[in-house]
Amino acid sequence: MARKSFYVLMFLMLGTCLLAQGRRAPVRLNIIPEPVSVKVNDGKFPITRSTLIYAEDESSMLTAQYLSEYMGKHYGYPLSVIKKKCPSSDVIILKNENNDKTKGGYRLTSTASKVEIVGNDASGVFYGVQTFIQMLPTRAGVLPNVQCAVIDDYPRFEYRGMHLDVVRHFFPIEYVKRFIDYLAYHKFNYFHWHLTDDQGWRIEMKSHPRLTQVGAYRDGEILGLYPGKYTELPYGGYYTQEEAREVVEYAAARHITVIPEIDIPGHCMAVLATYPQFSTTPDEEKYCARTWGIYNKHNNVLSPTPEVFAFLDDVFGELCDIFPSQYIHVGGDECAKKWWKESPVAQQFIKDNGLKDENELQSYFIRHVQKTLVKKGKTLVGWNEILEGGLAPDAVVMSWQGTRGGITAARAGHRVIMTPSSHSYYNNMQSRHQVEVTHKGYVPLDKVYNYEIIPAELTEKEAQMIIGAQACMWTEYFPSVRKLENALFPRVSALSENVWSPREKKNWNRFLAALVYHHDRYDMWGIRYSPYFFQMYDVVREDH
Numbered sequence: 001m002a003r004k005s006f007y008v009l010m011f012l013m014l015g016t017c018l019l020a021q022g023r024r025a026p027v028r029l030n031i032i033p034e035p036v037s038v039k040v041n042d043g044k045f046p047i048t049r050s051t052l053i054y055a056e057d058e059s060s061m062l063t064a065q066y067l068s069e070y071m072g073k074h075y076g077y078p079l080s081v082i083k084k085k086c087p088s089s090d091v092i093i094l095k096n097e098n099n100d101k102t103k104g105g106y107r108l109t110s111t112a113s114k115v116e117i118v119g120n121d122a123s124g125v126f127y128g129v130q131t132f133i134q135m136l137p138t139r140a141g142v143l144p145n146v147q148c149a150v151i152d153d154y155p156r157f158e159y160r161g162m163h164l165d166v167v168r169h170f171f172p173i174e175y176v177k178r179f180i181d182y183l184a185y186h187k188f189n190y191f192h193w194h195l196t197d198d199q200g201w202r203i204e205m206k207s208h209p210r211l212t213q214v215g216a217y218r219d220g221e222i223l224g225l226y227p228g229k230y231t232e233l234p235y236g237g238y239y240t241q242e243e244a245r246e247v248v249e250y251a252a253a254r255h256i257t258v259i260p261e262i263d264i265p266g267h268c269m270a271v272l273a274t275y276p277q278f279s280t281t282p283d284e285e286k287y288c289a290r291t292w293g294i295y296n297k298h299n300n301v302l303s304p305t306p307e308v309f310a311f312l313d314d315v316f317g318e319l320c321d322i323f324p325s326q327y328i329h330v331g332g333d334e335c336a337k338k339w340w341k342e343s344p345v346a347q348q349f350i351k352d353n354g355l356k357d358e359n360e361l362q363s364y365f366i367r368h369v370q371k372t373l374v375k376k377g378k379t380l381v382g383w384n385e386i387l388e389g390g391l392a393p394d395a396v397v398m399s400w401q402g403t404r405g406g407i408t409a410a411r412a413g414h415r416v417i418m419t420p421s422s423h424s425y426y427n428n429m430q431s432r433h434q435v436e437v438t439h440k441g442y443v444p445l446d447k448v449y450n451y452e453i454i455p456a457e458l459t460e461k462e463a464q465m466i467i468g469a470q471a472c473m474w475t476e477y478f479p480s481v482r483k484l485e486n487a488l489f490p491r492v493s494a495l496s497e498n499v500w501s502p503r504e505k506k507n508w509n510r511f512l513a514a515l516v517y518h519h520d521r522y523d524m525w526g527i528r529y530s531p532y533f534f535q536m537y538d539v540v541r542e543d544h
């Protein structure tokens, strides 16, 4: 923190020097993600206990209440919300114009007497409020006021997502909500909830209660880097459907859609621990995984039997009923097909159904689930391996093994979400000097920031299939909130500019300068960000 104070001092001294020369340092708003257009005017809008929030319509009412609560929590006084008769001054006006312009767009106009936030839709009003929040001071004791300005803004991509694996390590519902708050502050609109894997099944299924009675618990895990040191501490947890619905509602009030993932046909040890008969090797001992990795040693794939397909119909059907999201994620990654190769049942199924090989069997599973989803009016999303063996139209592909899968899928006319592990897996190292155990890839802040989501090899038409990007947080090495948030921030803030700000607006040095202020916001929000940023900042200072 001493180092941070030093930089703030440097900024202040620079400002003083400029003033002494008769020039005023330009006022920067330091909003992350950087808006499309910012025009700073003279003056400030002071917020006092008597300032009102006026919600012009029903959809703005929720956001007005959100802002009121935020002011109460962080500045000590919730502002009163009104919906009749807008005062002429000392007011923050929220208005949903419901127009045809880009979803999520807004105009924020602050003058000395009032602030007006006009959204293209309800989410635009909410994002305008997020910008407003970032214009507020972050120091204790500084009275809340905002700079006079006119800000026009809208998102670059329609899909702006963050993923959280709650299987390898479990995070309770209260934390999941906080995670969603952090996404909202950065104008993300999708939360991808990775709910099942080899190490556990974390969502209650009324049709199959044993999934959480048995499959939500493991007998231990490893400590330290794989293969690590085995510890027998029992571990587990799951969300009830009621809790999941609570999260959906909480997220919706923040204009975030929750996409649930049930990972099939591989990564299924927790299913097989519960129902060994669903395995191609039912007689072998089954248990939830106690370590990490792809399971060539332990069978973790589903067998293609009528019972298994009926099971999938049940669980995906229930999932669709819990989660209103248009998108439902079916996983599809890293299926260890050797288990099908060695299985007489799987081989007979391949033959009987005229399939070419195990890739087409994987495709058969995905298409089967897709039928259930389509009946429920949903759209299937899967990791890029769902391309193997042919993919039904309409499926959305998440490209994680580099960008190749995304390029292939876009050219084949599929919508694509870019999430290449090289730039988007925050479970990797962010500093060469870090002491924490994480996965061994190297994904520092500048790499995240400078990642361009649209692959250069796509034509303009193909590029339209790239609907956005997301980062993933796999939690094998993240058993605590402290460690998790260290990995997330400030990388999530960098990603927010990639998915929101216009390409031509991105500027690494401007982003870093804004980040110095944003760290005060992290402190205020309670985010336990990584200290490695300051080392980054040293490098930048030396360079410029």
Ligand code: ACM
Pocket (backbone or CB within 6 Å): 333, 334, 383, 400
């Ligand atoms: C993945 O990282 N296996 C999607």
